[in-house]
Amino acid sequence: MSFRHRLHGKTIFLIALMAVFGALGDVLLRKGMEQVGAVSSLHPAALLSTFERTFRSGPIWLGISSLLLFFLAYLLVLSWADYSYVQPASATGYLFVAVLGYLLLGEVVPRMRWVGVLVICLGVLLVGGTPPRTTEEG
Amino acid sequence: MIARDAISLAVIILAGTGGELAVTRTMKQVGEVKTFYPHHLLRVIGRAFRIGWMWLGLALMTISFFSLLMVLSWENVTLVVPVTALSYVIGAFGGKFLLGEHIEMRRWLGVVLVCLGVLLVCIG
Numbered sequence: 416m417s418f419r420h421r422l423h424g425k426t427i428f429l430i431a432l433m434a435v436f437g438a439l440g441d442v443l444l445r446k447g448m449e450q451v452g453a454v455s456s457l458h459p460a461a462l463l464s465t466f467e468r469t470f471r472s473g474p475i476w477l478g479i480s481s482l483l484l485f486f487l488a489y490l491l492v493l494s495w496a497d498y499s500y501v502q503p504a505s506a507t508g509y510l511f512v513a514v515l516g517y518l519l520l521g522e523v524v525p526r527m528r529w530v531g532v533l534v535i536c537l538g539v540l541l542v543g544g545t546p547p548r549t550t551e552e553g
Numbered sequence: 554m555i556a557r558d559a560i561s562l563a564v565i566i567l568a569g570t571g572g573e574l575a576v577t578r579t580m581k582q583v584g585e586v587k588t589f590y591p592h593h594l595l596r597v598i599g600r601a602f603r604i605g606w607m608w609l610g611l612a613l614m615t616i617s618f619f620s621l622l623m624v625l626s627w628e629n630v631t632l633v634v635p636v637t638a639l640s641y642v643i644g645a646f647g648g649k650f651l652l653g654e655h656i657e658m659r660r661w662l663g664v665v666l667v668c669l670g671v672l673l674v675c676i677g
Binding site (some may be wrong): 490 | 657668671672
């Protein structure tokens with residue numbers, strides 16, 4: 416396998432992990448905060464109780480773990496790939512947020528948002544067609 | 554848009570992408586990760602946190618995050634739209650001029666499409 420192909424394979428794999436864990440984290444945090452409920456007052460006692468309920472919520476902890484995995488994948492992929500490759504490519508996360516929001520939270524996704532997701536995917540395909548690394552090693 | 558909003562917007566975008574560029578610089582210094590065994594990954598993370606750029610990156614990302622929270626307390630969420638969309642273009646310029654990345658025409662087109670798509674998602 417050529418150098419370029421090897422980089423492409425693992426880059427795509429890690430960016431896919433970023434998109435999935437980033438989106439999952441986002442959706443889980445939202446689900447968790449829905450259960451916790453809106454912050455009704457800025458009174459210290461009310462804030463403390465919200466804080467406590469937040470950190471006793473299962474989805475919140477799953478969401479935080481998801482985002483930590485996202486950050487790990489992000490660090491790893493940046494150890495070889497360009498920032499100007501990873502940043503736009505990770506926008507595929509918007510696709511997963513829309514799909515997960517629709518499937519898990521039962522959200523209605525407006526048509527305009529699906530069009531946006533499609534345009535993002537086209538952009539990511541273009542970026543993905545360029546070599547992931549354009550700088551010298553070391 | 555009032556001056557206060559424009560300044561906050563600039564802080565959020567510049568600190569956010571600046572932080573990510575600093576983290577990218579850190580990871581390039583750590584070097585390409587070739588194996589993914591847990592003990593090896595821990596060593597990579599350890600090495601990253603011993604590089605000054607990593608801390609600068611995290612500090613900038615934190616500043617960006619709290620500026621966003623602050624802005625959200627006085628403006629509504631529509632302000633997040635230009636923030637998220639513009640970040641892609643600013644980030645590409647940062648990659649080119651600060652990290653020396655080569656951005657060919659196809660990548661620029663992709664970045665612009667992503668930026669447009671994010672705009673549509675946010676207003677959709």
